[in-house]
Amino acid sequence: MTVALILVLVAIGSVVFHWLSPWWWTPIASNWHYIDQTLIITFWITGAAFVAVVGFMAWCVFRYRHRPGQTAHYEPENKKLELWLTVATALGVAAMLAPGLFVWSQFVTVPHDATEVEIVGQQWRWSYRLPGKDGRLGTSDVRLISGTNPLGLNPDDPAGQDDVVIDAEDLHLPIDRPVKVLLRSIDVLHDFYVPEFRSKMDMIPGSVTYFWFTPTRTGSFEALCAELCGIGHPMMRGRVVVQTEADYQAWLSGQRTFAQMAAQLAAR
Template identity: 35%
Template sequence: MGFALALVIGVITLGTVVLFAGRFWWFPEAISEHGPSIDRQFMLTLTIIGIAFILAQATLAFFIVRYRRQGEGRASYWHDSPRLEALWTTITAVVFLSLAVLGQRVWAKLHLNAPPPGALQVEVTAQQFVWNIRYPGPDGKFGRTRTELINDVDNPVGLDFTDPAAQDDIVTVNQMAIPVNRDIHVILRSKDVIHSFWVPPLRMKQDAVPGLAINIHFKAVKTGQFEIACAELCGLTHHRMRGFLLVLSEPEFERWLQQRASP
């Protein structure tokens, strides 16, 4: 029984390591400036917990075989070792807390700093099961919106056109274009329930909470088309709340924006 259990634990451990190390399925290539730092921290963490995982399971399996009931005699009456306990408590505390501190670096850069000046502002307003995207237009200012004016057919964010700043605002549905290599400042809102803006290659996830305007910023460094998924349960077709993030070169982005500007 001891051998069998040790063998099973060994096979499970090996299988797990192969599945993680083989990367048969893995995260998509990072396209944001901060993405590779998150990936590095993830790999560092995975390596450390991987070693801890292998050591713990191997020790368990080894003890199971080594100290299975056999022959005569008794177990040892050894049940305390303050020095040993102090040692492993210190080691885990140092390792875990170092990881926690290291893990704050990207976070601090993303969330403790204001969006850099000159960042392109984009407002994302989530609703069941659509992403509404708004650009401030040539004046660089978002116009006034009013809830009463919201109309899913032609005014999804409720632009108040009596405000001059609102007249050049550009609104798209499920299509979010951004220029590559430029800081983007996204203002996240929601019209109804909580949603979450999740673009895996961007390594960016942030809840959109009704009643709040949440500011995030990032910079995409690779062009292409990527999917925006909702990561917070928002109702019936949560699993189909799909938008597209188009990372374009600066001229392409300008052209894209102009095509969508109101005549």
């Protein structure tokens, strides 16, 4: 009886803690809503399953407790029960997968007015590239990476000459402007993750992955690597600073273009 009561209290306490604890997320970016809704749906499904399983365990502990003169009933299989459990599990998994597919579609369907920003991961730091006055990024090639060209930009592409290169410094973004984030790695697997933005994506050498979001609150947010990438993985951190349009333009005016950076490095 005591064990059954403890199990019931665990189930009830978990639900109460969920509702009363101040753990709810803060809206920081445009994609927080539909991602959080998907997590809440997942919590409802897994929470119901948790309460049902613990409640069933408590009932079994109480109902089938040892009593003098009672012998156990041996039942090696129950096809009806197995069928019900299989159907219930399949429905629960499908209910969790369906919202995820909908969210993924939104996550990679980029608005036409989004500004492209490239994020490059390497052991163990972040670098960034922003479009210049022409509004588009130039091409790149890993074979062009060198001491004077750390991101491997194509020096023969006119579109890349005015690209703004942020090497191992903070990324700044303007508030309320949609951003398409292009992600690539120049060595091993990385994963760019800003927890407050609800956005993360693997960075695969030889491929360019992407997602988009719109920052909706100013502030400084930590960027982490969410993929084990070597001995320096815990130190692979950066900052994403969301600013007003005026502050962003003031910061942007003080940054180097690819052409300026290449000239400075070559002159050393």
